[in-house]
Amino acid sequence: MKTRRLAMAGLAMLLSPTLAAAHPHIFAEARLEIVSDDKGEIGELRNVWRFDEMFSASVVLDFDKNANATLDPDELQEVGQTVLESLAEYDYYTTILDNGKSVKVNPPDKITVDYKDNQLLMMFAVTPAEAMPLKGKLSFGVYDPTMYTAMDFPTDNDLTVIGDKIEACKHQVVRPDPDEVLAENKDTLTDAFWNDPTGTNMSKLFATRIELTC
Template structure:
């Protein structure tokens, strides 16, 4: 079951009674670490994505025993499938270096966990194709262009730095608020007719900026 297929099945199973519901359908709370090499270059981003209770319940169907959440080992096959399927969507993570797009390699250290309340969190690391000098502007956004999935940064400690050189910092550039007319557009019909490459989700995504002296 891929992540996106899981989302779609979830909607069919749980939202059939509300056909007029607008986007988004799945909500994800995000924590991210910007990773550095020992010599101070930016080498990648490590994510922890915590899903809403409805998607978590769908993902955990048939897993776990005696009312307990499933173990990391039980969730390993789903974690692997999710990581493979997310490649098609660039892992919903879009980075820029010196204002030009930069690419990530395949994900590493992918695993899922479910807490005592059976809320699912996906952990994975996206390495840059090559480490980049930290003294140049680096930034990234996490979003679904179609806004089927809403990614929101956690309220506290959403972005941290690991092994960063002294003086490095992060800042979050919040998106501009939607106009009332844009809010009215968030209907199923609007998204069904949206042209490819419209990147509506980008308008609603915060940008994380890393700055080093």
């Protein structure tokens, strides 16, 4: 039961979403660091997610085996492993565009989980599934395609680049206005999108992202 809950409660989904129902039930503050390597390619994407207290409390209820109202190291490890397995289907909420082409990510080695100040923290790094030279226009974001979890970057500095080569690229944070997105894409948002945004993968249009021009 607890595996299903984490796998499908926002860190996947509780319900089959429709646009009417697909509004956030779980809230997380995120940080994303895009790191370049010595070859002038994207090396890894480092993530930190801090979840709201209500969702965090539900995870404690599910995984607190010894009923001490917190999560011990072995329980935190179990949470991390559950999320690692659950989010593979959703590419760990990572969206990457390499000159307009979608790029998948390799699964992280592990997801480190902590519980502080009544909030669940998750930290992990993913790598692009194919080589990504720092050329042209690159885009990186974190979003839940089910629209069940709201991934919020509190400041533009929470979307950042690390490395001499990538820092030489022009970069900007884009925070789409939902009304403008709908207006600009009304002819391409089909009935499939309105009935199941996940199926069309168009919900990424609403995602906060960092865009690089190299």
